[in-house]
Every structure is written in structure tokens, then in C-alpha cells.
Amino acid sequence: MKGFYARRLHSLLGIIPLGLFFIEHMITNFSAYEGGKESFDQGVAFLNGLPLVLFLEIVFIFLPLLYHGIYGLYIAYQAKPNNNHFGNERNWRYTLQRVTGVLTFIYVAWHVYDTRFQVALGNVTHEQLGGIMHNIMTNPVTFVLYAIGVVSACFHFSNGLWSFLVTWGITVGPRAQRVSSYICMTIFVVVAVMFILSMVAFRNVEFQDPTVAFESIRALVA
Amino acid sequence: MAEAVSTGNPAVQQTAKKVKFVITRQDKPEGPSYTEEFEIPYRPGMNVISALMEIQRNPRNSSGKDTAPVCWESNCLEEVCGACSMVINGKPRQACSSLVDKLEQPITVAPMKTFPVVRDLVIDRSRMFSALKKVKAWIPIDGTYDLGPGPRMAETKRQWAYELSKCMTCGVCLEACPNVNEKTDFIGPAPLSQVRLFNAHPTGEMNKEERLDAIMGEGGIEACGNSQNCVRSCPKGIPLTTSIADLNKETNKRMFKRWLSV
């Protein structure tokens, strides 16, 4: 009986809260593209002004991520992909969901280490995160690695939304599942483009922050 | 094919069309597997079973050496019993309905290794029958007295339920599923769809919750990862993924009901 509940919880956490946070994160970052540094800083300040922000972060982001991520690695390990013999599109998305899950795990660990973890250690402040991002995005190697991680996470979220709808018995028949495939893959494209545009926006000199140069180099070397 | 074996009189060889088979063999359950090639005289309309019968008649491999005849299982020869399932040219399917004319050569034939191999192409599908027992894929009507007629089934429902009843427990959907393997205890798509069938029956519905509880147990419905290979491979065209999504809904309802009613 336990397996069923554990797996349903894994599925639920993927959308609530993780998927919702993912969308929120995309919107905040996109403000860097749309409104530049000022509007991004406002977004960061707003989030950090939320009451009980540390509690919210732990209960609604950190713990769900840890549960979904570690259980997800186990689910991915249990898979035995057979795309060589069954080349249909749905089977490719099955395999990609697992591959992008693992990539997302690595990427999120790195990204959190660069940002929130450094804030927790007191090496940087929330206000300096834009500067850190600027340094990462202006380095072509880290830009490409970030892009791979971000696109993986976008696919994982969008395709996960598709399977979430199946897991919860919302899309049952083949037609409903086909229509939801179109919608979810459109979401993938939109979300990926928005994140990449934000990444490009951080390359702008206005995000340059001499005070973080030292920290972010240290973070990368460490 | 004729050129490949032209050892004798070229005129004779050209007329005798041959079909080339590469068969994965295994002598005993724990033994190593190996492949052996066969060249079989072509006959119009032949299928993989008739080719295997030819090997049985004349057990000689393509290098001309005598060999043990290849073992396989079959019964109905019309794709309704499910006994002859094997992997043909990479796809799990029934050997009796695999026409040689429609297959690319050389034809590769292998056992469905998701199941324990008994010998050559013979596999042990007991796990499917235990799964049917586990999910209670029957309608309990036995009693000490006549229970009388049961409730009628609506014709509209009977029509789609009939499609689910065509399952022949052939195992193709388990072989196609990337989540049925030695690392999981997933019972696979076929027994799940049977739960939907028996829960749709007006009398079977009376024990609906027992079956839902069974597929909410170990290796049950939660292990589905939506590759949807099952529905694309099922020789009977059973809407397996629709059954699974419908049962997702039913098991979720059951989960909440169980929480809220105690």
C-alpha cells in the first residue's frame, strides 16, 4: 500500500508546490528581460519581504524538491528504456522525462549552491544575486551548461504536467491525452524561451556588480 | 538468399528460394543464450510457426550442421491463445500471425526475456496468472444456494467492456513496457486492464473495492510510467492506457474515501 501513496505524493509535489514555484521563478527572472535590473531587484525584494520566508522556502521548496528529486532518481534508475525497438513519440518522452529529471537534479544542486547556498553562508546578499548571474551568463561555458540545465528543467516540468494529468485521472482517453500533449509541449516551448531570454538579459552590463566578482569565482572554483 | 548458399548447382539454387532466420536459443533455464542461423525453403503464405515446424522436421542450421530442433509453444494458430508470443524482428508479437512475406529478412526470433526462459523460445508466463489472482480477476458468484439472476449490463457499457475481455494473457504488453523489469515488481498493463473489465461488470462491481485495493498494493498501478508502448503493441487492440488512466482516477477516489471514512 505504501508504494501507492509515496508515488502519488511524488506526483503531487511535482506540480504543487514545485511546478508552481517553477512558474513563479520564471516570471521573476523574466522581469530581468522585460524591466531590466530595477524590476528584477524589485521582484527579489518582494519575495524576500514575504512573511516567514525561510519557513516557506523550507516547507514549500526545499523539502518537496528533496523528496521528489531523490525518489525521482530511484524511479529513473528502475527504468529500462527500449526506444530502439519502440520508437514512438510517447516512449521518447518517457525516457526524456527520466533523463531530464537526472539533469535537473544536477543542475538544481549546482544552481542552488551558486545562489541561495551562498546567501545562507553569508558570502553574498540577495541583492548581489543579479551580479552573480551576470558573471555566470557572460562566461560562454557556464552559459551553455546553464542553458542545458534550464531547458531540461523546462521539459521535465511541461512533460511532467502531461503525466500529472494522467496520474490524477484528469486526461483519460486518447483524444484528451493527445490534446494535452499539444498543450504541454507548447508550454515547454514558451517556458524554455522565457527562461533563455532571462538568461540573455543577465548578460547586460547593468547587472555587473564588482563586489560579487570575487565570490562567484570562488564559488565556481570550490 | 539463393546466392548466399550457392554451393551446388546454380540453376537449382536459383529456383529454391530460402528464408533466413536468426534464432536466439537457450538450452536450459539458467543456461547461456546464443544465436543460431537457419535457412528454410520458402513456401507461399508461410508464417514463423510453420518455419519452426520446418526446423523441427529437418533440424539443420545454415552451415549444414545437425542441431537440436528449436523449442516453442503454440496452440490455437489463430492469435487467440497467446501461447506463441516471441520477439520477432525486435517486436514482441504472436509467431502464428507473423507472416514471413511481411517480415524483413533475415528474420530474428528471440524469446520474450521479461519472462523466465524455459528453453529456446519457450517462456514461463506464470507471473501473469499470479497477477490475475492477485487482482481478483473473476466474479465471485459461488454460494450454497442459487443467487438468482444478476443485474443487467447496459449495452453501451458491454460494447467497450467486450474489447477489454479479448485479452489472451499473451505477455506482449509486459515485454513492451520499460517499467516491467528485474528492478521493479510492476505487474504490468494486462492485469490492470482486467480490473477495469471486472469492475465494469454489474455483478463484479460489487467487489470493486477489493480489486482497487489490490492494484494499490506493491507493484500495482503506481508503477506505470506512461511510455504507452503497451497500447501500441497489444495484438488485440485493447485500450490499455485508457484503462490505466481510468483506474488512476478510481484508485485516487478510493484513496480519499479510505482516508475520509475512518
Ligand code: HEM
Ligand atoms: C530534482 C531533480 C528531479 C528529479 C530527479 C525528478 C525525477 C522525476 C521522474 C523520474 C519523474 C517520472 C515519474 C513518472 O513518470 O511516474 C518525474 C515526474 C515529474 N516531475 Fe520531476 N524530478 C526532479 C525535479 C522536478 C522539478 C523541479 C519539478 C517541477 C518543476 C518536477 C516536476 C515533475 C512532475 C510534474 C512530474 C510528473 C508527475 C506524474 O507523473 O504524475 N520535477 N520527476
Ligand code: SF4
Ligand atoms: S493486454 Fe494485449 S498485449 Fe497485454 S496480455 Fe492482453 S492481449 Fe496481450
Ligand code: FES
Ligand atoms: S498459437 Fe495461439 S496465439 Fe499463436
